[in-house]
Amino acid sequence: MDGFTVKPEVLQTAAVELCGIAEQVLRDAAVFSGVQDAMNDQAPGFDLMRAAAECESSWQQAIQTQAAKLAVDGDTLDLNAARYLATEVSNTHALGGR
Amino acid sequence: MVSFADLRDIDPYVFRQGESAWFDMYNTIKERGYDVRRAVDKLEAWTGAAADAGKATFREHEQRFLAGADALHAAYLLLRQAGDRIGAAHARIAEGAAEVGYWSLTVAADGTITDHHSRTRYGDEAAQIRDVIAKYQPVFHAAMAEANQADAEIAAALRNLTAEAVGLAAPGGDATTTAAATAIPPRGTAPTDVKKWWDSLSPMQQESLLFTRAAELGALDGVPALARDRANRLRLTEEKSELLADQQRLLAKHRTHDEELWLKQVTDKLHGIDDIEKRLNFMAPAEAFLLAVDGQGNGRAIIASGNPDTATNVATYIPGTGANLANVGGDINRSDLMLQAAANAGSPSTAVITWVGYEAPQNVVPEAAEEQFADGAKKNLDRFQDGLRATHEGAPSHNTVLGHSYGSTVIGHAARDEGLNADELVFVGSPGVGVGNAGGLNFPTDHIYATVADHDIIHMSNIEDPHDVHGPDPAGTQFGAHVFASAPGTAGPWYTGGYSGAAHSQYWGTTNPALENMGKIIAGQVPDAH
Numbered sequence: 076m077d078g079f080t081v082k083p084e085v086l087q088t089a090a091v092e093l094c095g096i097a098e099q100v101l102r103d104a105a106v107f108s109g110v111q112d113a114m115n116d117q118a119p120g121f122d123l124m125r126a127a128a129e130c131e132s133s134w135q136q137a138i139q140t141q142a143a144k145l146a147v148d149g150d151t152l153d154l155n156a157a158r159y160l161a162t163e164v165s166n167t168h169a170l171g172g173r
Numbered sequence: 174m175v176s177f178a179d180l181r182d183i184d185p186y187v188f189r190q191g192e193s194a195w196f197d198m199y200n201t202i203k204e205r206g207y208d209v210r211r212a213v214d215k216l217e218a219w220t221g222a223a224a225d226a227g228k229a230t231f232r233e234h235e236q237r238f239l240a241g242a243d244a245l246h247a248a249y250l251l252l253r254q255a256g257d258r259i260g261a262a263h264a265r266i267a268e269g270a271a272e273v274g275y276w277s278l279t280v281a282a283d284g285t286i287t288d289h290h291s292r293t294r295y296g297d298e299a300a301q302i303r304d305v306i307a308k309y310q311p312v313f314h315a316a317m318a319e320a321n322q323a324d325a326e327i328a329a330a331l332r333n334l335t336a337e338a339v340g341l342a343a344p345g346g347d348a349t350t351t352a353a354a355t356a357i358p359p360r361g362t363a364p365t366d367v368k369k370w371w372d373s374l375s376p377m378q379q380e381s382l383l384f385t386r387a388a389e390l391g392a393l394d395g396v397p398a399l400a401r402d403r404a405n406r407l408r409l410t411e412e413k414s415e416l417l418a419d420q421q422r423l424l425a426k427h428r429t430h431d432e433e434l435w436l437k438q439v440t441d442k443l444h445g446i447d448d449i450e451k452r453l454n455f456m457a458p459a460e461a462f463l464l465a466v467d468g469q470g471n472g473r474a475i476i477a478s479g480n481p482d483t484a485t486n487v488a489t490y491i492p493g494t495g496a497n498l499a500n501v502g503g504d505i506n507r508s509d510l511m512l513q514a515a516a517n518a519g520s521p522s523t524a525v526i527t528w529v530g531y532e533a534p535q536n537v538v539p540e541a542a543e544e545q546f547a548d549g550a551k552k553n554l555d556r557f558q559d560g561l562r563a564t565h566e567g568a569p570s571h572n573t574v575l576g577h578s579y580g581s582t583v584i585g586h587a588a589r590d591e592g593l594n595a596d597e598l599v600f601v602g603s604p605g606v607g608v609g610n611a612g613g614l615n616f617p618t619d620h621i622y623a624t625v626a627d628h629d630i631i632h633m634s635n636i637e638d639p640h641d642v643h644g645p646d647p648a649g650t651q652f653g654a655h656v657f658a659s660a661p662g663t664a665g666p667w668y669t670g671g672y673s674g675a676a677h678s679q680y681w682g683t684t685n686p687a688l689e690n691m692g693k694i695i696a697g698q699v700p701d702a703h
Binding site for chain 2: 081085086088089092093096097098099100101102103104105106107108114117118119120121122123124125126127129130133134136137138139140141142143144145146147148150152155
């Protein structure tokens with residue numbers, strides 16, 4: 076049967092870790108945010124600076140979206156692990172009561 | 174099109190700065206990809222069809238981070254190339270630019286040199302000018318051609334590296350993107366409506382919004398404290414990053430007087446952000462929640478010591494003149510002291526919120542004598558109090574709004590004009606609260622408290638004068654508030670009548686009865702009368 080050799084707590088720990096990575100990605104992206112805008116002010120005549128700002132903005136959004144997806148998938152793993160844990164506990168009680 | 178002036182005036186350091194930011198981001202995102210890999214590797218014992226599908230999902234995340242990192246690395250290389258090529262072109266024209274400037278020659282956008290004074294130049298001077306033009310014209314044209322070519326080539330290459338161009342942007346209709354596009358209620362929306370809207374979202378929508386629209390969400394009264402905190406911690410990182418970029422840029426150049434002042438303001442704000450970060454990372458005397466942060470103007474911040482959505486007793490502390498992002502650390506410390514005082518008075522759980530949610534006067538004369546700052550703050554404070562009610566879980570909390578100095582004036586205006594949704598009002602060292610007596614505050618007078626230290630210099634602003642815009646001292650006998658005890662404070666010199674500025678700031682001294690009394694009011698008890 077699926078997952079029989081892994082403890083639900085291990086899945087939950089991994090889920091929390093993955094959600095933590097997602098949050099960290101977002102903080103990383105925030106540090107990056109606006110650096111290019113600040114530089115554009117100093118080199119207004121250069122198209123490459125506008126292109127770099129477009130590129131930055133596009134990656135900012137892509138990274139944020141990717142982080143959100145990771146967090147949602149991490150949450151899903153956590154929820155499934157919690158269900159798995161509840162089943163284990165319930166089975167233990169049921170079987171232990173026999 | 175790059176003009177001669179653009180090339181002459183560019184500081185090539187700007188490309189190095191960009192190059193370094195992109196390199197850091199490349200390294201970071203690559204590392205996050207490896208973090209995901211390491212987390213999934215720990216699930217070796219998880220087997221079966223569900224495990225395969227789950228692991229494949231997370232491996233795809235890993236791959237997308239690593240592919241993104243590759244593109245960021247390519248962008249870094251392009252900016253490095255820009256620094257080299259445009260920096261070289263800039264260096265080529267430097268000597269000639271100084272020379273043509275010396276001779277008052279004009280250089281067109283394309284680098285063509287013209288002498289508009291040729292009719293008045295004769296003999297040796299005319300010959301020298303001809304030599305200068307002959308020497309530098311080809312140099313300028315060549316440098317301009319190279320700069321424009323580099324600019325066009327690198328711009329095109331960068332546009333081929335956007336997330337969309339390399340196929341790593343979320344497609345239209347993607348569930349996360351769609352959720353993130355959910356309309357967010359505008360800032361002035363009633364907090365009860367905001368709370369209903371928030372509760373109507375799926376967990377995925379809430380998560381996506383937190384990740385993609387933190388700035389809007391973090392400022393919205395009616396969004397629960399836990400979610401606001403997460404959004405604003407991201408905002409804090411952004412604000413810090415922008416201020417650091419400003420600071421680096423200003424430090425790298427020769428500064429005008431105004432720029433010196435700006436640099437000081439930026440540096441001070443960064444100190445304030447450091448103080449917030451320290452408090453957020455420290456769990457005592459209670460976990461902290463960042464409910465707002467904004468670096469614009471003097472800067473604003475709202476930090477709760479303790480969770481206001483679950484605490485039995487919730488206080489909002491509004492500091493007065495001089496309150497801003499830079500000085501917020503001292504105000505957070507006062508909130509922590511009040512939280513401890515409330516706990517000592519028997520409060521089972523407490524949150525004390527430092528509310529620098531307004532543009533406070535920054536000097537006593539003339540700003541603190543004006544009403545405009547209180548009028549500008551009253552709606553924000555009113556909505557914030559409504560927000561605390563809307564998001565509180567379980568039985569309603571006992572809410573206190575406490576203002577020091579001009580902060581008490583803010584409370585007075587908000588209560589008088591908006592009707593504050595709170596249980597107790599407390600005025601500490603107040604210059605007046607905008608009404609002649611407690612009855613004008615649109616609030617049960619039994620629940621209005623005030624104190625003023627005997628030596629507080631604020632007494633000097635509370636002379637009996639019908640033209641005093643802030644009105645009488647709420648701790649005065651005629652006002653009608655419950656006056657509670659505070660220590661007299663440090664005495665000032667004879668020529669100030671014994672009043673001192675020190676006494677104005679000593680209410681939070683750990684041996685001052687004012688602190689114990691504030692704790693009692695927050696805890697829902699009766700303070701010791703003066």
